[in-house]
Amino acid sequence: MKLASIDNNTRDGQLVVVNKELTKAVKVTEIAVTMQAAIDNWNETECKLQTVYENLNAGKITNSFDLSSVRILAPIPRAYHWADGSAYVTHVELVRKARNADLPESFWTDPLMYMGASDAFIGANDDIEIENEDWGIDFESEIAVITNDVPAGTTAEKALSHIKLITIINDVSLRNLIPNELSKQFGFYQSKPWTSFAPVVVTPDELGDFWTKGKLHLPLYSTLNGKCIGSPNAGIDMTFDFGQLIAHAAKTRSLMAGTVIGSGTVANEGSINGSSCLAEVRCLEIIKEGQAITPFMRFGDQIEIEMKDEEGNSIFGKINQKVKKYIKK
Amino acid sequence: MKLASIDNNTRDGQLVVVNKELTKAVKVTEIAVTMQAAIDNWNETECKLQTVYENLNAGKITNSFDLSSVRILAPIPRAYHWADGSAYVTHVELVRKARNADLPESFWTDPLMYMGASDAFIGANDDIEIENEDWGIDFESEIAVITNDVPAGTTAEKALSHIKLITIINDVSLRNLIPNELSKQFGFYQSKPWTSFAPVVVTPDELGDFWTKGKLHLPLYSTLNGKCIGSPNAGIDMTFDFGQLIAHAAKTRSLMAGTVIGSGTVANEGSINGSSCLAEVRCLEIIKEGQAITPFMRFGDQIEIEMKDEEGNSIFGKINQKVKKYIKK
Numbered sequence: 318m319k320l321a322s323i324d325n326n327t328r329d330g331q332l333v334v335v336n337k338e339l340t341k342a343v344k345v346t347e348i349a350v351t352m353q354a355a356i357d358n359w360n361e362t363e364c365k366l367q368t369v370y371e372n373l374n375a376g377k378i379t380n381s382f383d384l385s386s387v388r389i390l391a392p393i394p395r396a397y398h399w400a401d402g403s404a405y406v407t408h409v410e411l412v413r414k415a416r417n418a419d420l421p422e423s424f425w426t427d428p429l430m431y432m433g434a435s436d437a438f439i440g441a442n443d444d445i446e447i448e449n450e451d452w453g454i455d456f457e458s459e460i461a462v463i464t465n466d467v468p469a470g471t472t473a474e475k476a477l478s479h480i481k482l483i484t485i486i487n488d489v490s491l492r493n494l495i496p497n498e499l500s501k502q503f504g505f506y507q508s509k510p511w512t513s514f515a516p517v518v519v520t521p522d523e524l525g526d527f528w529t530k531g532k533l534h535l536p537l538y539s540t541l542n543g544k545c546i547g548s549p550n551a552g553i554d555m556t557f558d559f560g561q562l563i564a565h566a567a568k569t570r571s572l573m574a575g576t577v578i579g580s581g582t583v584a585n586e587g588s589i590n591g592s593s594c595l596a597e598v599r600c601l602e603i604i605k606e607g608q609a610i611t612p613f614m615r616f617g618d619q620i621e622i623e624m625k626d627e628e629g630n631s632i633f634g635k636i637n638q639k640v641k642k643y644i645k646k
Numbered sequence: 647m648k649l650a651s652i653d654n655n656t657r658d659g660q661l662v663v664v665n666k667e668l669t670k671a672v673k674v675t676e677i678a679v680t681m682q683a684a685i686d687n688w689n690e691t692e693c694k695l696q697t698v699y700e701n702l703n704a705g706k707i708t709n710s711f712d713l714s715s716v717r718i719l720a721p722i723p724r725a726y727h728w729a730d731g732s733a734y735v736t737h738v739e740l741v742r743k744a745r746n747a748d749l750p751e752s753f754w755t756d757p758l759m760y761m762g763a764s765d766a767f768i769g770a771n772d773d774i775e776i777e778n779e780d781w782g783i784d785f786e787s788e789i790a791v792i793t794n795d796v797p798a799g800t801t802a803e804k805a806l807s808h809i810k811l812i813t814i815i816n817d818v819s820l821r822n823l824i825p826n827e828l829s830k831q832f833g834f835y836q837s838k839p840w841t842s843f844a845p846v847v848v849t850p851d852e853l854g855d856f857w858t859k860g861k862l863h864l865p866l867y868s869t870l871n872g873k874c875i876g877s878p879n880a881g882i883d884m885t886f887d888f889g890q891l892i893a894h895a896a897k898t899r900s901l902m903a904g905t906v907i908g909s910g911t912v913a914n915e916g917s918i919n920g921s922s923c924l925a926e927v928r929c930l931e932i933i934k935e936g937q938a939i940t941p942f943m944r945f946g947d948q949i950e951i952e953m954k955d956e957e958g959n960s961i962f963g964k965i966n967q968k969v970k971k972y973i974k975k
Contacts, residue, residue: 328686328902357657395902397724397765400835431832432761436726436902447898448799469839470777470974491898501753503760504833506729510798510899569776569820570839573657573724573765645799 318370319517320482321634322352324388329353329395334369335384335517339634343373343381352393352518356575359465359481363520384516389634391438391514392484393463393575399435399512400566401459401488401579402428406556408584408597415600428557428565431504433488435577439513441636445489445620446643447510453492454614454640458539458593458622460551460580461486462559463518467572476563477531479572482518484633485537485624486579489513492596492613512579515622516634524632531558533624535632537583539593540621541614546598547591551583551624616642647699648846649811651681653717658682658724663698664713664846668963672702672710681722681847685904688794688810692849713845718963720767720843721813722792722904728764728841729895730788730817730908731757735885737913737926744929757886757894760833762817764906768842770965774818774949775972776839782821783943783969787868787922787951789880789909790815791888792847796901805892806860808901811847813962814866814953815908818842821925821942841908844951845963853961860887862953864961866912868922869950870943875927876920880912880953945971 321342322330329351333342348365349355355362372378403409409429410420439445447454463482471479494508527534534552538545557565562578583593592598599609614620622636650671651659658680662671677694678684684691701707732738738758739749768774776783792811800808823837856863863881867874886894891907912922921927928938943949951965 395726397726398763403832427826427830429830429832430835432763432835434727434761434899435764436905437900446798452898468975469775469972494898497756499831501756501758502828502831502833503732503758504831506759506761506895507898566835568836569781569823570763571766576765643798646797 318367318523319519320352320355320366320392321384321517322390322392322394324390330390334366334373336373339517339631340384341373341381342384342387343369343378345369353575356463356465356481359574363481388440389442389516390440392482392518393577394438396435396438396575396577397573398576399433399579400430400576401433401581402430402557402562402565403581404428404555404557404562405581405584407554407586408582411584411588411597412600415603425556428562429581430562430565433505433509433512439511441513441516441634441638443513443638444641445511445513445638446641447491448643448645450615452494455490455492455595456539456614456620456622457488457490457582458537459486459488459583460533460537462578464563464572464576464578465574467563467567467576469567469569469571471564471567473558473560473564476567477560479563480521480531480559483521483524483528483533484518485515485622485636487513487620487622487636487638488579490594490596513636513638515636519632527552527626531560535624535626536590537593538623538625542619545591546595547588547593549583549585549590549593551580554585555580614640616640647696647852648848649681649684649695649721650846651719651721651723653719659719663695663702665702668846668960669713670702670710671713671716672698672707674698682904685792685794685810688903717769718771718845719769721811721847722906723767725764725767725904725906726902727905728762728908729759729905730762730910731759731886731891731894732910733757733884733886733891734910734913736883736915737911740913740917740926741929744932754885757891758910759891759894762834762838762841768840770842770845770963770967772842772967773970774840774842774967775970776820777972777974779944781823784819784821784924785868785943785949785951786817786819786911787866788815788817788912789862789866791907793892793901793905793907794903796892796896796905798896798898798900800893800896802887802889802893805896806889808892809850809860809888812850812853812857812862813847814844814951814965816842816949816951816965816967817908819923819925842965842967844965848961856955860889864953864955865919866922867952867954871948874920875924876917876922878912878914878919878922880909883914884909943969945969
């Protein structure tokens with residue numbers, strides 16, 4: 318099934334079930350008012366939501382409305398835990414190669430993961446508001462999953478059963494703030510301002526065989542100002558599957574329902590199908606030409622991120638955002 | 647005023663107003679069911695909660711109950727944003743000195759801050775459940791504040807007005823997992839499993855002159871197995887006040903209501919009044935004796951953390967926890 322949150326003038330939005338074609342939606346207040354409430358109680362809500370989904374797809378719901386008539390929020394506008402991995406190690410290797418740094422061997426077996434700010438995920442069509450272009454504004458196209466409660470010390474295999482919802486995200490990065498933050502070793506903070514989500518999250522069954530063993534085997538399209546920057550297949554060269562990422566996050570503590578786990582920038586070896594962020598494009602230029610040519614994003618730039626099924630239908634809806642100058646209040 | 651959350655078999659607990667002496671409490675369901683709901687709407691709830699507090703202190707509330715008769719949760723059991731600074735740079739300097747590393751000059755002007763897991767803060771009397779003693783279990787006694795909505799780009803001075811609630815916390819750390827995580831530069835993750843909170847949070851006015859310019863000028867007592875490890879004054883040698891920490895966190899994005907900001911381990915120069923974590927005790931031993939003698943915490947160890955006013959009354963109630971072996975489920 319497909320779920321979304323729509324704007325109802327509350328911080329968490331209103332949970333809706335969305336039809337397969339992403340055209341119709343229906344409120345499910347009697348099952349759960351918010352996405353968090355649904356995932357908090359997934360054992361009970363999943364089946365009920367699934368029934369609504371089937372009826373909506375069958376045209377049997379009378380109080381549905383056009384999805385285009387409402388403002389879409391992030392599916393989970395506020396979450397309690399957001400952990401972003403860097404599972405495509407080929408991407409990390411490339412970035413390091415561009416600055417003549419070796420990749421530690423352990424990076425192939427011990428996942429990189431940082432904790433991100435989850436108090437304000439932004440919607441698929443929300444502006445990316447940044448104060449200063451000089452901070453090096455970049456997109457990062459990723460896969461993300463939402464879990465139910467995960468006990469501490471779970472195995473990678475068991476962790477797979479805790480993946481309840483899947484979507485795509487844009488983990489906005491401020492590249493020029495990263496070197497200073499990483500040198501302090503405390504991780505990203507100011508350099509990771511906003512994360513935006515596709516309009517809908519879907520259950521694993523919705524992806525059929527494209528979702529296998531914690532990987533999503535489809536190309537992820539990133540388009541900047543109308544130009545395709547890349548379409549790497551998210552199922553290829555993912556060194557750590559989502560089960561491994563969740564097990565890493567849960568090694569010393571449990572994870573609560575609604576935890577969002579990200580894949581990191583999707584990348585294929587050799588960048589044969591392009592890139593999922595401008596930093597990678599620039600690294601390729603540095604390696605080939607000796608310097609980066611492609612600039613980071615500027616105010617007014619438009620980034621679109623989408624994943625389609627084999628028939629060309631959008632699975633999660635499109636992330637379609639403009640970068641906008643933030644004016645201090 | 648003083649507020650707490652008590653166990654009502656929900657994930658977020660039930661908000662209660664607590665009297666000044668920490669003996670009585672009353673539910674305030676008609677004002678806000680949860681702490682998050684109260685802080686989401688602080689402009690409206692603060693005044694109403696304050697009235698209840700005054701009536702409770704005056705003995706005018708008929709449906710109050712003994713605080714000791716209920717199970718206390720963390721004041722905000724799940725939060726959307728948890729950022730922990732390292733504001734007592736003298737502590738950082740000491741830790742680095744013990745491993746013969748210089749302190750970068752920038753550490754005195756550019757705060758260290760990491761994003762922590764906020765999906766399951768634990769209560770003042772909850773066990774610290776850890777799977778493996780060899781991970782190097784340590785406490786960290788800190789001050790923490792909770793903000794309302796903070797706009798991006800706020801100044802340190804303006805940030806002070808966003809501090810609505812104050813308390814003390816124990817940021818449990820797994821010292822032996824830290825070196826590997828820091829070397830990866832992505833920040834702490836597995837090495838910061840649990841954070842526990844004192845029973846109550848208080849509004850700044852409750853602290854009188856002890857709260858000035860974003861610092862809390864009182865000693866913070868840490869007692870391990872009945873032995874006082876330290877009582878440094880939290881208002882002394884705090885290089886960055888809470889206004890500066892909040893401004894740092896809000897540099898590139900806004901912070902949502904209910905954001906928790908921590909001070910980092912409280913420490914005074916020269917550790918003249920002892921330490922707020924075992925890592926510091928061990929660093930002092932290394933510098934003086936050439937090796938660490940004090941072990942990290944073991945299963946069964948008891949850690950108490952408390953702050954008292956000039957009359958010796960507990961302000962936030964006591965953190966009093968035992969370390970317990972976590973058995974995988």
